[in-house]
Amino acid sequence: MTIPYPAPQPSFWAAFAMIAAIILTSTAGEVLTAAAMKSVGDLDEIRAHSGLKGAIHAVLTCPLFFAGVSFLALAFFALLFALNHMNLSFVAPASASLTLVTNAIAGKVFLKENVDRRRWTSAVLVCIGVYFLAH
Amino acid sequence: MAHARLTPRQYMILGLVSLCAPLGDTCLSRGMTSLPELTLAHPSALIAAVFTPWIAVGIALLIGFFASYLTALSWADLTFVLPATAFGNVIVALFARFWLHEAISLERWVGIVLITVGVGFVARGPSLTERPPAQTPALAEAADLGEEGIK
Numbered sequence: 001m002t003i004p005y006p007a008p009q010p011s012f013w014a015a016f017a018m019i020a021a022i023i024l025t026s027t028a029g030e031v032l033t034a035a036a037m038k039s040v041g042d043l044d045e046i047r048a049h050s051g052l053k054g055a056i057h058a059v060l061t062c063p064l065f066f067a068g069v070s071f072l073a074l075a076f077f078a079l080l081f082a083l084n085h086m087n088l089s090f091v092a093p094a095s096a097s098l099t100l101v102t103n104a105i106a107g108k109v110f111l112k113e114n115v116d117r118r119r120w121t122s123a124v125l126v127c128i129g130v131y132f133l134a135h
Numbered sequence: 136m137a138h139a140r141l142t143p144r145q146y147m148i149l150g151l152v153s154l155c156a157p158l159g160d161t162c163l164s165r166g167m168t169s170l171p172e173l174t175l176a177h178p179s180a181l182i183a184a185v186f187t188p189w190i191a192v193g194i195a196l197l198i199g200f201f202a203s204y205l206t207a208l209s210w211a212d213l214t215f216v217l218p219a220t221a222f223g224n225v226i227v228a229l230f231a232r233f234w235l236h237e238a239i240s241l242e243r244w245v246g247i248v249l250i251t252v253g254v255g256f257v258a259r260g261p262s263l264t265e266r267p268p269a270q271t272p273a274l275a276e277a278a279d280l281g282e283e284g285i286k
Contacts, residue, residue, distance in 0.1 A: 030213060037208035044144070044206065059205060100217060107214040114264040115214050118256055122218045125253030132246030133224050 010085050018082040022095040026075035027102040031110050033068030038111070040065075093134035097127040141262055145210065148203050152216070153223035155200035161227065162193030211262040218257045225250050 010018070040046070040058045047055040059065055082091045104123040108115040115123075141149070166189030170180075184190055207216045225247050231237040239247075 030217070033205070034208045034213035034216075037205055040209060043209040100221070103217055104214050107212065111213060112264070113212045113214050114261075116260070118260045119214050119218070122253040122257035123214070125249050125256065126218045126221045129246045129249030129251075129253060130221060130224060132242050132249065133228060134246075 015086060018078070018085065019091070019094050019098070021078040022075055022082060022091075023098050023102050025071050025078050026095070026099050027106050029068050029071030029073075029075055030099075030103055031068075031106045032064055032071060034107070034111060036062045036064035036068055089134075093131045096134060097131040100127045100130070141211075145207075145262075148207050149211075149216070149219055151203040152200060152207055152220040154226060155196045155203060156220075157223045157227040159193045159196030159200055162189050162196060166190035166193060212264055215257055215260070215262045218253055221250055222254045 036059075037043070040062050043055050043058070046058050050057075079091065079095065082095075100123050104115050104120065107113040166184070166187055169189065170184055170187070185194065204216070204220075207220075211219075228239060228243060228247055232239045
């Protein structure tokens with residue numbers, strides 16, 4: 001496939017804003033979805049009590065779930081927009097790895113999860129690993 | 136119910152999350168590259184693409200990923216699930232090396248080692264933050280339905 005014309009590279013601040021948009025919407029989506037699933041409860045137990053239909057009903061009647069999915073959809077469109085202006089080899093590793101760190105912070109602040117030294121170490125190692133793997 | 140340590144079934148769900156997303160993306164990529172170039176002038180071609188085998192399998196795998204991901208988030212912390220399922224990136228890289236015979240640079244091997252160590256770290260810890268027991272509305276409703284069924 002040939003590119004019809006060389007795409008102009010965005011300025012530093014434009015690139016920063018596009019990556020930030022992906023990270024913020026993605027983190028909001030993940031946190032809201034996680035909060036929704038915590039409010040629903042253990043899906044394995046719900047399915048054991050009231051079957052698959054009951055589990056699907058429990059998820060689909062949770063407003064937080066739709067808020068989370070909406071933000072994940074926004075993150076997807078923010079990614080598409082960024083890919084229209086920048087190379088995949090920069091956008092994918094930068095957004096995927098930084099999202100792990102912002103999720104760890106958001107998990108601690110908003111979901112009150114116990115993000116101990118083990119989880120911080122893991123998030124940072126995976127973050128650097130994803131960057132190397134996708135670069 | 137809070138599980139500080141995971142059951143084999145829960146490890147299987149995390150495995151599905153790790154595998155379904157990268158395999159689904161790979162199937163979509165393979166399906167889309169084998170099609171002639173699509174344009175927005177012919178949106179019906181995009182709908183027809185959904186029914187081609189590779190893309191249909193890719194969509195099925197991504198639905199499987201989302202279902203497993205939601206299940207995992209219902210009994211484990213977000214900060215546990217995300218790093219633990221990053222192992223899927225390593226599996227795809229190993230597939231590329233040993234199945235598709237692609238060359239893997241030193242940088243990528245370093246990435247594989249770092250992710251493996253990171254996943255090992257988080258997997259040895261508790262999967263859920265301990266909180267005072269509280270029954271969720273959906274679980275209470277499910278329990279009521281179960282009791283009505285017994286009566």
